[in-house]
Amino acid sequence: MNQARAQTRAVNCRCGAVALEVTGSPIITTACRCSSCRKAGRLLEALPGAAPILDANGETPCTLYRKDRVRCARGAALLREHRLDPGSPTRRVVATCCNTAMFLDFTRGHWLTVYRDRIEGAEGGETERGRSSLAFVLRLLAAWVAMGFRSPEITYVGGRLNGAES
Numbered sequence: 746m747n748q749a750r751a752q753t754r755a756v757n758c759r760c761g762a763v764a765l766e767v768t769g770s771p772i773i774t775t776a777c778r779c780s781s782c783r784k785a786g787r788l789l790e791a792l793p794g795a796a797p798i799l800d801a802n803g804e805t806p807c808t809l810y811r812k813d814r815v816r817c818a819r820g821a822a823l824l825r826e827h828r829l830d831p832g833s834p835t836r837r838v839v840a841t842c843c844n845t846a847m848f849l850d851f852t853r854g855h856w857l858t859v860y861r862d863r864i865e866g867a868e869g870g871e872t873e874r875g876r877s878s879l880a881f882v883l884r885l886l887a888a889w890v891a892m893g894f895r896s897p898e899i900t901y902v903g904g905r906l907n908g909a910e911s
Contacts, residue, residue: 755818755865758840758847759796763820765847767810767864772856772888773881776804782849785829785837788909792844798860806861807849811888812897815848815857825906826850838899839906855889855896 756765782805786798800806817824824847826836834852839845849858861867889896 754867756815756847756859756863757865758820758823758843758845758863759794760840760843760845762842763823763840763845763847764818765859766816766818767859768814769811772809772811772884774806774808774861775881776800776802776806777858778804781829781835785827785849786846788829789827789837789839789844789846792839792908795844796846797862798846807858808861808864808867809856809858809885811892812855812857812899813892813895815859815899817901821901822903824902825904826902827906827909836902838902839909841906850899850902852898853896854885855892856885857899 751769753766753768756767757763783799783803786803786805789795790798798805820840820842823840823842824838825841826838828836835849836852837849838847840847845863846860847863848860851858
């Protein structure tokens, strides 16, 4: 698909000071049920004024995009990371202006997991359920192949989040 013609969507924090843009189709839209996402969701939702992360079932609704199709449009200086374990390759990124969790970055991977409620127009988006792990892995692999086996680094996150205790 020609990226110049591809759809671009805004990913905003609650107050609007931080905005990302995602271009093109997502890899997958799903809801994570893992214990790490549940724990991080509870911790980050407990920050003052924080936006919800977990849904009524305790799952994390999210949409995965290729890293090369996500850019920070404004507010990069307000983005901070939180890791459940300091050595973990997985970090959750929060807009500190209003404590809105924006995305999860598996730093070794080629995708970003964007919290679905942050994506403009994503209300009630379709969630793929009941798909096998193999189908999920195949979609990730196809995206990586399309990227030429690159795993871009997200460099616009400026430090660690204070106030979220693991």
